[in-house]
Amino acid sequence: MEHNIPDWMNLHECHKPKRDSRRFITATLKSISSASSLFRSNPKAYSPADAPVMLFISIALIIMTASSKNLYFSFVMLSVLSVRMCLLEGKDIIKAFLTALYAGIFSAIILIPSVFFGSPHSLISISLKTFITTGIIQCLSISSRWNDITASLKMFAISDLIIMSFDLTLKYIQILCSTCEDMLNALLVRSIGKNREKAASLSGISGTAFLKSKKMSEETGQAMECRCFSGHYERKIRLRHKAGNIISIILFSLIAAIFIYLEFRIS
Amino acid sequence: MKTAIYLEDICHAYGSSISLRHISLEIKAGSCMALKGPNGCGKSTLLKIINGLVFPNKGRYLLFGEPVTKESMKNEIFSKKLHQKIGYIFQDSNAQLFSPSVYEEIIFGPLQMNISQEEADKRAKDCMRLLQIEHLAERAPYHLSGGEKKKTSIACILSMNPEILCLDEPIAGLDEESQELCLDILKGLKKAGKTIIIATHNNDLIKNIADEEYRFYSGRS
Ligand SMILES: Nc1ncnc2c1ncn2[C@@H]1O[C@H](COP(=O)(O)OP(=O)(O)O)[C@@H](O)[C@H]1O
Ligand SMILES: [Mg+2]
Numbered sequence: 001m002e003h004n005i006p007d008w009m010n011l012h013e014c015h016k017p018k019r020d021s022r023r024f025i026t027a028t029l030k031s032i033s034s035a036s037s038l039f040r041s042n043p044k045a046y047s048p049a050d051a052p053v054m055l056f057i058s059i060a061l062i063i064m065t066a067s068s069k070n071l072y073f074s075f076v077m078l079s080v081l082s083v084r085m086c087l088l089e090g091k092d093i094i095k096a097f098l099t100a101l102y103a104g105i106f107s108a109i110i111l112i113p114s115v116f117f118g119s120p121h122s123l124i125s126i127s128l129k130t131f132i133t134t135g136i137i138q139c140l141s142i143s144s145r146w147n148d149i150t151a152s153l154k155m156f157a158i159s160d161l162i163i164m165s166f167d168l169t170l171k172y173i174q175i176l177c178s179t180c181e182d183m184l185n186a187l188l189v190r191s192i193g194k195n196r197e198k199a200a201s202l203s204g205i206s207g208t209a210f211l212k213s214k215k216m217s218e219e220t221g222q223a224m225e226c227r228c229f230s231g232h233y234e235r236k237i238r239l240r241h242k243a244g245n246i247i248s249i250i251l252f253s254l255i256a257a258i259f260i261y262l263e264f265r266i267s
Numbered sequence: 268m269k270t271a272i273y274l275e276d277i278c279h280a281y282g283s284s285i286s287l288r289h290i291s292l293e294i295k296a297g298s299c300m301a302l303k304g305p306n307g308c309g310k311s312t313l314l315k316i317i318n319g320l321v322f323p324n325k326g327r328y329l330l331f332g333e334p335v336t337k338e339s340m341k342n343e344i345f346s347k348k349l350h351q352k353i354g355y356i357f358q359d360s361n362a363q364l365f366s367p368s369v370y371e372e373i374i375f376g377p378l379q380m381n382i383s384q385e386e387a388d389k390r391a392k393d394c395m396r397l398l399q400i401e402h403l404a405e406r407a408p409y410h411l412s413g414g415e416k417k418k419t420s421i422a423c424i425l426s427m428n429p430e431i432l433c434l435d436e437p438i439a440g441l442d443e444e445s446q447e448l449c450l451d452i453l454k455g456l457k458k459a460g461k462t463i464i465i466a467t468h469n470n471d472l473i474k475n476i477a478d479e480e481y482r483f484y485s486g487r488s
Contacts, residue, residue, distance in 0.1 A: 003448060005455040006393040012460075013428045015380055017347035182362030185320050192351040192427065193379030201375075204365045211409050212361065 020194045024202070029184045036177030047140075048087070049244040051148030052155050052237055057252045058140045062133045064255070070262045074128045080255060081135045088142060096138035104131030146170055151235035163235065168220070172213065180209050269331070271296040271431055271462045272317060277326035279312055286312045287323070292481055296331075296430075299453075299463040301473040304483025310466035311358055314433045317464065318355045319346060351380070354429030358436050358466075360416040364408035369400065369419050372408055376427035394422040397452060414441045421449070431462040438472060450475055 047054055065077050085093055108127035115123055140149070150166045183205045195201060239245065272294040279287040287309040294300045302310045315321040316328060319340045328335045330349060340346045357363040366372040373394050377387035395401045398418045403411065408419055417440060424432070434453075438446045453476055457463055467473065473480055 003397065003451040003455065005397060005452065005459060006390075008390065008393070009425065009428055009456065009461075010459040011428070013351065013380075013430065015348065015351040017344055017351065018381075019343055022343065179362055182357065182359065183365050186357060186363040187365060189318055189320070189350045189353075189355050190376050190423070190427065191379065192347045192376065193381065195379055201365065204367055207367075208365050208409055215409070 015192065017192055018194045020191070021198075022188070022191060024198065025184055025188050025191065028202070029181060029188070032177050032180050032184070036174060036181070046089070047143035047241075047244075049241050049248040050152075050237070050239050051144045052152035052239075053245045053248055054140055054144055055149055055152045056155065057248060058136050060252065061136055061255065064259045065129050065132050065136075068259065068263060071125055071128075073259055073262050074125060074132065076255070076258055076262075077132045078128065081132055081139075084139050085135065088139065092142045096135060096142055099138050100131050100135035103134035104128070106130075147235075148237070151237050154235065154237065160235075167235075172216065175216065176209055176213055179212060180205065183208065268295040268297060270294070270329075271331060272464075273327075273329040273332075274313075274316075275327040275329075277313070277316065277323045277328065279309070279316065279321065279323045281312075287316075290326070294462060294464060296462050297457075297460050298478045299457055299465070299476050301477035301480040302464065302466040302483065303468060303473060303480050305468065308483040310483060311435050314355065314435055314464065314466055317433060318353055319349055351427060352429055353431045353433060354424035354427055355433045356420055356424050356435060356437060360413075360420040361409070363420045364416060364423070367407060368405050369408055369411075370395070370404040372419060373423045373426050376423065380427070390426045390428075394426045397425065398422045399448065414445055417441060418445065418449075421452075425452075425456075429461070431464065432456065434463070434465045434467075436467055437465060438467070438469060 049057075061077065065074065068074065085096055088096060104127045107130040108123060111123045111126055114120070147167065147170070150163050150170070153163050153166070154160070187201055187205065270293055272292070274290055274292040277287055277290040277292075279285075290309075290313060292300075302313060304310055312321060316323055317330075319335050322337045322340075330352070333339070335349065340349070364372055366375055370391060374387055374391040377390045378384075380387075382390075392401075395404060398421060400415065400418050400422060403415060403419070408416060411419065417437070421434075421437065437453075438449050441449065450472065453463060453465075457476065463476070465472065465477065
């Protein structure tokens with residue numbers, strides 16, 4: 001038979017592995033899986049209102065917080081945000097809070113010089129505003145599905161084609177992350193000794209991931225052409241939480257009223 | 268016969284979606300086990316558990332009597348030994364191949380074992396001859412056809428000469444001739460005393476080579 005297996009395959013392998021640093025592979029694996037989980041469309045979106053409403057409110061609140069010249073309004077927003085965060089699930093509260101806190105601390109550090117230039121006031125107000133806006137975005141992205149968010153961009157007169165490219169980007173980030181994860185696992189299961197050319201193996205992975213992404217986008221383009229794609233891409237938005245939407249809008253109107261009162265009373 | 272792999276009451280979930288429910292399975296050294304079941308029933312997940320890439324939420328996994336857990340896999344020597352003993356051919360060969368050429372892909376494993384360069388080179392060439400892909404040696408894996416990629420990924424695992432082979436849908440997408448070739452190779456490997464685990468839903472393959480089959484029911488049940 002011509003398919004005879006070579007002799008050495010008949011023997012029992014006695015492999016004594018050498019130590020070698022694999023920290024890089026495992027660390028890369030960890031960071032990739034956390035990156036992909038960031039963009040994974042959240043299956044248990046538990047937002048109290050529908051994505052378009054939440055998106056509108058979030059953007060409006062961010063604009064109001066950023067443009068407000070009154071520190072009282074920032075405090076109002078801070079309390080609103082803390083109440084909103086408390087409505088998240090346990091693990092998510094920590095995630096949202098920490099992300100917002102890091103952003104706030106980071107901007108405070110950047111603004112330290114401003115204290116010496118005589119405006120210590122801006123240090124407090126800007127880092128507070130950063131904390132609030134980051135917190136709002138966190139609450140939105142944690143409790144709504146990414147897909148619903150992109151679909152509701154339609155509301156802001158953003159063209160279908162741009163929404164589609166957002167959707168495809170989100171999808172590709174997912175696919176590429178899982179491909180890289182698989183390739184790193186493949187490297188891990190075959191890293192059974194001392195790899196003299198670790199850098200080469202890892203650059204092979206990123207190179208392959210790049211080529212693969214190129215091929216994938218070509219193939220998606222071809223597949224779309226085959227399905228008679230003509231530039232028309234429409235995502236339907238369904239409104240599910242009637243009561244939630246109304247309550248959210250009422251609460252939002254209250255905050256907006258406070259904003260107008262505080263801003264224009266002073267001036 | 269010795270027990271190669273012993274799984275007891277394995278349960279696993281990806282986040283909140285359950286992929287494996289109470290799987291108990293014993294695979295004797297030198298036998299061939301087929302994992303059979305519909306798409307999405309958790310075959311690939313079970314193979315990942317066997318390879319120590321994913322860990323069960325509940326249950327016990329012994330490899331030649333030694334427990335494989337998240338902790339034991341942290342031991343570098345242990346995990347490298349495990350990865351040499353068990354060869355894993357991924358379902359998606361795209362994900363498995365990362366080297367710039369087919370030859371380098373295949374020699375990657377042997378080069379890390381304590382064998383000479385010449386011996387490693389001989390192994391790589393033997394494996395290419397065995398799978399009839401010698402003519403692809405200098406080609407880049409990502410430009411190959413689906414079947415060629417599959418054969419390359421089989422060769423790059425065989426070159427490490429593992430005792431246990433895990434194949435995830437190995438012949439899906441191969442032409443008839445290549446299917447026969449793979450079957451022949453698997454039979455040869457079995458004769459050489461290797462343990463073979465195949466995830467497949469191909470009845471012919473199971474009939475031809477498997478000693479035992481483990482039937483999965485839909486993961487949801
Ligand atoms: N990385 C992952 N994250 C979340 N769910 C997954 C992942 N991989 C597989 N699954 C889910 O686990 C189940 C079992 O998958 P898999 O083991 O690939 O099945 P099979 O190989 O038998 O077709 C499927 O429902 C699949 O959707
Ligand atoms: Mg599978």
